[in-house]
Amino acid sequence: MMFRAKPVLVACATVVLSLATGTAAYAAGGSSGAQVRYAKQGQIGEVVTNPYKIAPLTAIIKNGGYQLTGVTVRIVPKPNGSEIKYMVDDSELRTHGGIPVFGLYPDYVNTVEVSYTRISETGERKAISEKYTLYAPPVNTEVNGTVSMKSTMFKTCVVKSDPKFKDRLYLVNNLLVSPPKGSRVIWNNPAGGALEWSFYPQNAIIDASGEVRWYLNPDSIYDMASVYHAGVMMGFQQGKDGALTWGYGQRYVKYDIMGRKIFNRRLPISYNDFSHSMDQAQNGHYFLRVASSDVKRADGKNVRSVRDVITELSADGRVVDEWRLFDILDPYRSIVIKSLDQGAVCLNLDANAAGKTLSAKDLAEQDKSDKWGDITGVGIGRNWAHVNSVDYDPTDDSIIISSRHQSAIVKIGRDKKVKWILGAPDGWKPELARLTLTPVDKDGKPLKCEHGACENTDFDWTWTQHTAFRIDEKSDKRFIYLSVFDNGDGRHFEQPALADMKYSRAVIYKIDQQKRTVQQLWEYGKELGHKWYSPVTSLVQYEADKDSIMVYSATPEMKLEHGKAVGAPNPYLMEFNYGSKTPAFEIRILGSMGYQAMPFRIQKAFHHTDGNL
Known part of the structure; x- marks a missing residue:
């Protein structure tokens, strides 16, 4: 007897992308100039993974146009795992245009805790602590086909x-x-x-x-x-x-x-x-x-x-x-x-x-x-x-x-x-x-x-x-x-x-x-x-x-x-x-x-x- 597999049905919600909200928009540019409107998780900019193409388990949380200082990064370890936590100099923040994230687990949804002081264009300083959820892909290197x-x-x-x-x-x-x-x-x-x-x-x-x-x-x-x-x-x-x-x-x-x-x-x-x-x-x-x-x-x-x-x-x-x-x-x-x-x-x-x-x-x-x-x-x-x-x-x-x-x-x-x-x-x-x-x-x-x-x-x-x-x-x-x-x-x-x-x-x-x-x-x-x-x-x-x-x-x-x-x-x-x-x-x-x-x-x-x- 042959059994026909039932199709898997996936319910899809309609997503409306509005140019009026920065967090849900994926367009860039426009009449106002090179404004960035990519999705972001926190209170600064978007996340760029593997920013320089050779280190896939790294990322940068972009500064979103703000000045940042006093940055600390912690990669929440797996159960019984090893913690990675480090401070980031202002020179590194300027070099990378945001917060450098190192030490992501491959093929894993990582929780990254960051704390920083955000300085606005008016000089207002705001201390922020927040969490980011970042997926890093599996290790991908050369194979020989066997x-x-x-x-x-x-x-x-x-x-x-x-x-x-x-x-x-x-x-x-x-x-x-x-x-x-x-x-x-x-x-x-x-x-x-x-x-x-x-x-x-x-x-x-x-x-x-x-x-x-x-x-x-x-x-x-x-x-x-x-x-x-x-x-x-x-x-x-x-x-x-x-x-x-x-x-x-x-x-x-x-x-x-x-x-x-x-x-x-x-x-x-x-x-x-x-x-x-x-x-x-x-x-x-x-x-x-x-x-x-x-x-x-x-x-x-x-x-x-x-x-x-x-x-x-x-x-x-x-x-x-x-x-x-x-x-x-x-x-x-x-x-x-x-x-x-x-x-x-x-x-x-x-x-x-x-x-x-x-x-x-x-x-x-x-x-x-x-x-x-x-x-x-x-x-x-x-x-x-x-x-x-x-x-x-x-x-x-x-x-x-x-x-x-x-x-x-x-x-x-x-x-x-x-x-x-x-x-x-x-x-x-x-x-x-x-x-x-x-x-x-x-x-x-x-x-x-x-x-x-x-x-x-x-x-x-x-x-x-x-x-x-x-x-x-x-x-x-x-x-x-x-x-x-x-x-x-x-x-x-x-x-x-x-x-x-x-x-x-x-x-x-x-x-x-x-x-x-x-x-x-x-x-x-x-x-x-x-x-x-x-x-x-x-x-x-x-x-x-x-x-x-x-x-x-x-x-x-x-x-x-x-x-x-x-x-x-x-x-x-x-x-x-x-x-x-x-x-x-x-x-x-x-x-x-x-x-x-x-x-x-x-x-x-x-x-x-x-x-x-």
Whole structure:
């Protein structure tokens, strides 16, 4: 028997739009000029959602022609959710033409409480508190058409939550596999370059409950089919003015959290292939990890270099200085490169090469060839350094870099001279080996170390590490406290007998620059073994506001099988009270290729300390 479905009847009320009432009218203009007559909920202007096209979970409540001051915004949390509440400077109100609203839940009818003083054209001041009801749409990002990829936003699971961190917001900088529309675009001049790394962006801000409260929809500023508008979005930092800086491919950019463009610039022509690190320095300049567009090698060949140049740019984009690391370090030091797992060389994942290493013969044959680009090897024009962070030290006008493929952290002065190397002394030229720091115990006694290993101690160097950050609040001109993520591949210059013997660590070092020693103060991760092992990416960073260490183990549980990656990693996002070996806060990011993460400070974005930024 067949049943015919009954039609669904919807009762429709007739709506009369009158030009005489501002709240019900949707027309604009007219004989009186550019008067705005859009619907509005409250006592000022209309609501504009996603005002700058790249931040869908934001909105602006327009000022309605009034002057506003003394603004506070609160997003009413979901049951048992995390509250977002912030004050807004008058400068931000003027910049956005109204009240900026940040932190809407996606696919949800949000209640937004605002309080403000409204100043009329006659100078009358009226204190107002009111509620707005704002719907924000679901997260909408790129998909590849497969049923298994219905949503490209990661899921989260809160493992541990300390009340001290209940107000935290975290910016998570992750990556997605390139969808087909962009995966065929590779810059073959020669093979390799930024578009070989054209992963699709997955950048979001989550609250302490694990809910997405902001995400970047890059469509209007990103084009996977364009050499100059694609690449991997990396190196996010929140500056003193609260805005975000980062880079991707051939660009470096600055946007505020509402999505307003401050600048979006192509790299200076001398350089190409930004990735990993853009440091907003204390001197107001930007330090970018790039590569040289054209280098004349000693053999007379012209090549593009690979991830081995630091350029310093002024606020207006002029090149102030550069550090050409192939002239400063040794691009032929191969002891680390010969120990790397070729299946996971940073983001270049090749399961067919898992566990394999390069021999001296392999490197010698490679160097005789014209194989250039993003390949692990020695010599200018190959990925010999793979610098993944740069941090400016204002006490002596120097930079601190992390070189993954040298398993070394290096401090270099304005004069381009190496000040010290934190890493095993093996394999360096004598003049550089002399600059390696001496490991000491808590009493300052030198430790016995050979072939990258130190006996009878917990001290270890870092191996294929990421993020060597100076802890400014604890450091001075003599002593440097350094936070590092020790990924752990090629530990002690070898691959272990079994892959699951590898482990990663979050580490804090103390460097005495006068005595030229290094002491390991704290570590976490070794005791967890392989389950916490991140072969690539990740971050460790000190947070002064809570005297804590934030750790992002970004690629644990990544599996490589039958020539491809099987399943996405499940990153750990943690915060530790300084000195503690037990995390006070922990969120798992489920099913996502992690790069880095950091706390995002909402008050910094909207309520500047001097009121003039």
